[in-house]
Amino acid sequence: MGKVTAFPKDTGVNPWFETAVNRNATYTDISELKDSYDFIIVGAGFGGVMAAFELAENAPDSKIAVFDALKVGTFSSGRNAGFLWISQVTAPLVGFDHYTIDDQLKLCKLNEKVITRIDNIIKEKAPDTDFRWDGLYHAVREERNVKALDDLAKMYDKMGHKYEIFDHQEMTKRLGTDFYTKGLYSTDCVLDNPAELIRALALALPKNVSLFENTVITDVKDGAHPAITLKDGRKIEAAKIILTVNAFIKHFGFGGQEIKDVCAIQSFGAMTRELTDDEMKIFEGVQPWGVVATHPAGATVRYTPKRRVFVRTDIAYAPGYRLNIPQQRFEQSKPLLRNAFVKRFPTLKDVPFEYTYGGLIPFTANAEPLFGEIAENIFAGTTSEGAGVNRASILGTFLADLILGKKSEDLDYILANYHPSYLPPEVLRVPGANAALWWKNVKAGTEL
Numbered sequence: 001m002g003k004v005t006a007f008p009k010d011t012g013v014n015p016w017f018e019t020a021v022n023r024n025a026t027y028t029d030i031s032e033l034k035d036s037y038d039f040i041i042v043g044a045g046f047g048g049v050m051a052a053f054e055l056a057e058n059a060p061d062s063k064i065a066v067f068d069a070l071k072v073g074t075f076s077s078g079r080n081a082g083f084l085w086i087s088q089v090t091a092p093l094v095g096f097d098h099y100t101i102d103d104q105l106k107l108c109k110l111n112e113k114v115i116t117r118i119d120n121i122i123k124e125k126a127p128d129t130d131f132r133w134d135g136l137y138h139a140v141r142e143e144r145n146v147k148a149l150d151d152l153a154k155m156y157d158k159m160g161h162k163y164e165i166f167d168h169q170e171m172t173k174r175l176g177t178d179f180y181t182k183g184l185y186s187t188d189c190v191l192d193n194p195a196e197l198i199r200a201l202a203l204a205l206p207k208n209v210s211l212f213e214n215t216v217i218t219d220v221k222d223g224a225h226p227a228i229t230l231k232d233g234r235k236i237e238a239a240k241i242i243l244t245v246n247a248f249i250k251h252f253g254f255g256g257q258e259i260k261d262v263c264a265i266q267s268f269g270a271m272t273r274e275l276t277d278d279e280m281k282i283f284e285g286v287q288p289w290g291v292v293a294t295h296p297a298g299a300t301v302r303y304t305p306k307r308r309v310f311v312r313t314d315i316a317y318a319p320g321y322r323l324n325i326p327q328q329r330f331e332q333s334k335p336l337l338r339n340a341f342v343k344r345f346p347t348l349k350d351v352p353f354e355y356t357y358g359g360l361i362p363f364t365a366n367a368e369p370l371f372g373e374i375a376e377n378i379f380a381g382t383t384s385e386g387a388g389v390n391r392a393s394i395l396g397t398f399l400a401d402l403i404l405g406k407k408s409e410d411l412d413y414i415l416a417n418y419h420p421s422y423l424p425p426e427v428l429r430v431p432g433a434n435a436a437l438w439w440k441n442v443k444a445g446t447e448l
């Protein structure tokens, strides 16, 4: 029996949710809740929603229930920076890099599989969703970081990925800011409003899926007859249960070293109000874009199709006992967010942020996710690095396959490789992680 001891909270004001066109859409009414289902999924982020698609499509006669403690699009899947990219290169944040080219290619293949599926669902069911193949710029400002960009280009060459390199002048023309000195642009990345996207996907789920938002799960029972308990004490049974609950998996009462080895960081974001026609002059002839810093601690920046600028920066270790962001931590991140914005857009220095928020990103030392059966008939998947949307979608899809006995080479690969490596206990981990993140920040210099 797993008793849940910590619950996610909606902290800060999430710009993506606030500006999502489908934020007032509704899901299944709680009055339709049944006493049993074939499959239960806890957590309606990309992990849970993509698990539901895979289960529903491969077992069309089954009944599936998805539960989330919050409104869909409120937690990490709805508060990320909105990059969904295929040719991702994994870079562990504080651990070691053990990835071979074959591993990278495998990840890209899995990314392509889930992103293509998301693309097809959106095209068919919700074509107006803010979901655009705008591409991605990896960019640098400081000379000392150029080598990392060049190494990335070499890696792309080995992997056979197409890209273009732009100099300072071309970057300035394309982005409307002269901040970046060099960039690598690849087209195989979607830029989206993540809250609008996850809500749209959840609304497009097949009819044999019921989704209950604002429904907290307080207990999960494993064994031959697994069940969950709702906050009001109601018990719901299922043959199998999937937990796609981000780093909160640590608080679901199940043991095992791999669950202990899941960690999390918090990062912070802000979005301006809509720019006026006058302020928009710097973006004349500029298409919406997204930049990730080549340095892993650098800022992520977007110029959105809704005439706003989004900035994400500042990383903090989130101890297992404090996964939700305390209010005072937002105050610490505000000047850093402001500074990141003004450095890139000095002429917009008087444009205020309309929204400031933060969110949780699970990670592991070797950037390998948690995946598999954690107790009898209880299955879990937790992501392991910054690019978590595609990973969560992979985890959900293949957890469903695992449950359904749908065999594939991809599933065999995942079962063999998705194992977080050992991390020391929290008491040693906190100072170690804080020191590693501080050092990353120092090395990032003005890229922050």
Ligand SMILES: Cc1cc2nc3c(=O)[nH]c(=O)nc-3n(C[C@H](O)[C@H](O)[C@H](O)COP(=O)(O)OP(=O)(O)OC[C@H]3O[C@@H](n4cnc5c(N)ncnc54)[C@H](O)[C@@H]3O)c2cc1C
Pocket: 004, 006, 007, 008, 042, 043, 044, 045, 046, 047, 048, 067, 068, 069, 070, 074, 075, 076, 077, 078, 079, 080, 081, 082, 083, 084, 085, 215, 216, 217, 218, 244, 245, 246, 248, 267, 268, 269, 312, 358, 359, 360, 361, 362, 381, 382, 383, 385, 386, 387, 388, 389, 390, 391, 392
């Ligand atoms: C600021 C920021 C920027 C990011 N940028 C990117 C990016 O650009 N691209 C990218 O790929 N990734 C990015 N990520 C990471 C990515 O958002 C996550 O890795 C991914 O969304 C995880 O998806 P998930 O489905 O595993 O978890 P989540 O989306 O966190 O879903 C888990 C769900 O479980 C629910 N839950 C937990 N406990 C309970 C309970 N007891 N009862 C019921 N429900 C419960 C939660 O409410 C939550 O909705 C970013 C993250 C942050 C915070």
